[in-house]
Amino acid sequence: MLATTAPISYRQLPLRLFQIGPKFRDELKSRFGLMRAKEFLMKDMYTFDVTMETARNTYATVSDAYERFFRQLEVPFVKVEADTGMMGGSLSHEYHFISPVGEDTLLQCSNCGYAGNAEVFGSDTETPSTCPSCQGPQLSRVRGVEVAHTFLLGDKYSKPLGATFLSTSGKPETLVMGCYGIGITRVVAAALEVLSTEQELRWPKLLAPYDVCLIGPKQGSKEQATAESLENELLQTLTQICGPEEILHDERKELTIGKRLLDAKRLGHPLTIVVGGKAVQQETPNLELHASGAEKLELDVAEVLSLVARHVRHKQKLLHEQQGELRISQTIGHVH
Ligand SMILES: [Zn+2]
The missing domain is CATH 3.40.50.800 (Anticodon-binding domain)
Structure with a gap:
């Protein structure tokens, strides 16, 4: 959309656009009740910056907000380095609730605190022998439920699409983008799944309908x-x-x-x-x-x-x- 409108000015940046809307996923078998519902609400945000440096600042700001939000829910979570995969770009993180029912395998280093999705290592079955951050040997595996994802896209999409802004010199330059998603209904369902037992439903305190x-x-x-x-x-x-x-x-x-x-x-x-x-x-x-x-x-x-x-x-x-x-x-x- 930004590619087809008149170029915006550097003065209008950073620009952060979000939408909340339903997403659909076609699965043969819906497992874990609410957690894998076929319809869910997603909050997507796309950000546009002048330079890679300011885009990184935006990335840090949104990451801080996500971390604060998950901390407020008091559900054990981990932020892991993710495969940039389909979306491409230069930097990507996922936020997972830690749970044995999670569909992702995460690797954590007890030495330096590094955590990554097993996909990053190009292997989903074998635990790599050393930590990519500190080269230490103490990598352990946990299962996670993905609840949010962040991507620093750079110019991967804006360049081919010709999405530009007018710089201080008045010349068009390529916008630097980020993309952020948080599964709103999935956060609620996964939090309940992680915190509850067979006998008792348990809400994050801030989400409970009543105190x-x-x-x-x-x-x-x-x-x-x-x-x-x-x-x-x-x-x-x-x-x-x-x-x-x-x-x-x-x-x-x-x-x-x-x-x-x-x-x-x-x-x-x-x-x-x-x-x-x-x-x-x-x-x-x-x-x-x-x-x-x-x-x-x-x-x-x-x-x-x-x-x-x-x-x-x-x-x-x-x-x-x-x-x-x-x-x-x-x-x-x-x-x-
Ligand atoms: Zn390490």
Whole structure:
């Protein structure tokens, strides 16, 4: 498109254009449920720069954003050097969630932190004997689910297509391009696949539909009246701590606590609070707290509220995580 419009000026660069749209993939057998759905949403971005140097800056900026995003999800991931393959270009990285169900084989060096897709080595079955970065012998294999991909394309497409810009001297020069893709629905599906168990769905904290699920006593139970007044108080306080959109109050009182708790685990709430029989005991009323991925806890109201507040603070911290704190993983996948 940029090749056919009037040449743009260097003053309009860098230019970053993105779209979010459905992609289709025809597979005979859909494995792993949601993860390999035939239709998925993809966010694509194409970037246009004046020089290879500024295109590299763009590449670093987008890579930083991707890394920050995956870190915020708290799903174990690795950034690996990728085969430039079909797309061509000079530099390419993939982002993988680490999972035994992943379809890619990744190689990691325990010595220098280098990580690459096995495709880069031109061999998918044999582990190369030395690390391409440090020549060390400690390469190990892990499986990964690819969730994002970045390419520094250079002038591979812009040159043959005649996509140019007007430089400072007013002469047309070839645009330097990058291409970036992140599988939005795949990120969600793969994160759930990696974090969940057979018994329990588990969401990344920032993606969970609700922070807290509140389950009160069953209708007609002997503790109903007393427990319900505690339940209502708790609902108000929880709403203040988390915000009203973050609380799912399971009011299906005709169902047993056990049945509702089972549903809560299937929906994967980070925190589920049960106000049941032990909530009416004389001295300190105890609540059940089911944190996703952890054992059940019996705690008093203050302790429960303090854990809820901690969860909210943790989410805030994830949301405001700064670029500066994220340098650690930057060396991974980078060959010096
Ligand atoms: Zn190494």
